[in-house]
Amino acid sequence: MSDNKIIKIYLYTKFERFWHWLQAAMIIILLITGIEIHGAFTLLGYETAVEVHNFIGLSWLILFAFFVFWLFTTGEWRQYIPTTKKLFSVIVYYSVGIFQGKPHPVQKSPGAKHNPLQRLTYLALSAMLLPIQMTTGVLYYTWNLWGGAAIPLLSAMPLLFVAILHTLVAFMLLSFLIVHVYMTTTGHSLFSHISGMITGWEEIYETTKVQEWELPARHK
């Protein structure tokens, strides 16, 4: 394996990277302010924390709308179709193979940026956790608008339920963040994945035939 040359392919487009990092920043800020509002510590002060949290939260909705638009107009949604193919071998790789210096069983390519485990994780994230978090967040924020009787079904639901769900998902997102950041260090070098997400150029072994159109010149 190590005989193979490392080449770079252009994997993440400008919008993708912009979206990824902005969302990352937003989630981190939301986590910090959210946990402060939850009462775990004092950093910005409650009032500022609430203001920042609401502002970033609403901003995130807009960003996410662009993301969904991009996902479907570019067909990138296919990257999120779950598969069990090689799923097991990826799990085995991360739990055993990685310690033995074995190669990753799935190579990245423009047609398959995510390995099967990533597909599952990101699908659950994008299609479930984030929408739940946004929905509960919006319900929380607009509680007063319909808290009375505007929507009978919703008004029967106490704020407690919304708050608990919002908190629970926040904890799950924090856990994801920790693991996600750690996983970026599992590339060829500690920072190769991160730099890939910054520049768009991901390092891969030259095992797969890189097509002419995938070469950097095209993306100058």
Next chain:
Amino acid sequence: MENRKISNKLSILNQLIIVMLFSLFYLGVADAIYASTETQGKNIAAQDTNREDAPGRKFAKQAVKREHRWITTDHSKHEALKKDFMSGYEITKACLSCHSEASSQFHKTIHWTWLASENGGNLDNKNISTQDNKKDRRYGKAGYSVNNFCISSNNMQDKACLSCHTGWNGKNGEVNCLKCHGMSTFNYKEAFEDIKAFAAETDDPESKEIMKEIQAEVKEAVGKIGLPQRNNCGECHFKGGGGDGVKHGDLDTSLIKPNRNLDVHMGVDGKNFTCTRCHTTTNHNIAGRIYTNPAVEINKSLLEDDLAPKITCVSCHSETPHKTASKMNDHTNKVACQSCHIPEFARVNPTKMSWDWSKAGKVKDGKPYSIVGDLGKDTYLSIKGEMIWEKNVKPKYFWSNGSQTSTTAVDVIDPSTVVKVSQPVGDMNDPNSRIFPFKLHKGKQPYDKVHKTLLAPLLSGEKGYWTTLNWDESIKIGNEMVGLPFSGEYDFVETTYVFPITHMVAPKEKALKCVECHINNSGRLEELTGFYMPGRDKASIIDSFGWLAVLASLAGVTLHGLGRFFTRNGNGKDK
């Protein structure tokens, strides 16, 4: 490969700049959208470009822009008042010679009857005759209402209570118009006693001379007539319960000349409102809280109804008074303005917080005595018992729809509990209820052990407790006056009494900070349960599970990382 690297490096810079520009643009758009989310709909203020003042402030400033009310008459020039008066009644007659309906109007108001029927003392209600209403003695000082201060007015026979009644001679005779409309602090009662005494000495010319002098003073005082000022209302309402600041906590003599720090509306260096600026009047009925009657039934803006019976916060400040997009505006349907804007009451003068009648009656060397506390107020009086005074008191908070229920002298109590002599009415699910601040006055007062009712001892006068220090006798006489039975067996029961806190509104910069309530364990709303409040409440299972998951993730990646470091993957062989 060479080519690629160059293009690569260039694009990093390029892309960073693009990303930054994008972010800036994005944040700008987001900000604009965010700011407009709350300005839509009924909020008129959004149209205004002035972002200095919150809409509620601006509205209120507009509403009171014209500061001075004027008066079209000078009473000192009125012939009817240029007389040598022999009695207070003659003054009233002079008033009525022009204001022909004033007395009959006033006789129907709670200020005169001291009765607040189920009908709320609203004697203008045509469905109920004045006579019926007067007969309903359930509520009111003159009825069966009791409190945990001086307990009862004993059917208005306790002379000490009557000093506040708006007549010349207690509850009998004519109205004393000057109590509310006299701008002079002249002591008419004393003057007329003197006049009477000197008039009796008909053969002494010197006495006559002095009498004339006093009458001239009376005449001068009577010429100073106007709309009620703070000291007119305050003479009774600041000193309720027998002294300055005893009862309300948000009403005491410090409000006669407050600065805006004490009361933004009444501050002489601020808006300089008189009481009647908000407590509006129709036919001498003054808007305000009347026992069972809510102080405010509906919060209305003056835009909706400029003849609303009472000016409330909302009347001038609107229902969304805070800056647009401020989360504070989302509080107003559940939290009364007063809850945050009156951080503490009794900020200048102390107020009585507790009164234990069971300790009364102790004597030193056979004589009643008193102990004065740190705040310069009596903390013990043989005639009154043990009392606690406090300054800068944080209110208690309850759900309130604006009215209170009270336990009167005819209601059966449970002496094993703390009896709520008066208690806010409200429920978190009631759209008209708000979290409202209250002064909670604790008391310990006599009750009938057999009938299980609160008792009404007579306090002042020759046979009153303050003279005799004899409970048995004073209760027997007192209850007789009220017309209620007394079994002869009494003991003391703990009670509470609430006063809504609505005056002493502090300047906006002194309003409560979020964490006064949105905090775990130590917040002001700790005792109000049944709803979820961010920052205060959490589901401990969710929190434990959540933090456990976070810790597990941290531990997992740490172990995994260490594993890699100590195995081949960490040796850098792949690189």
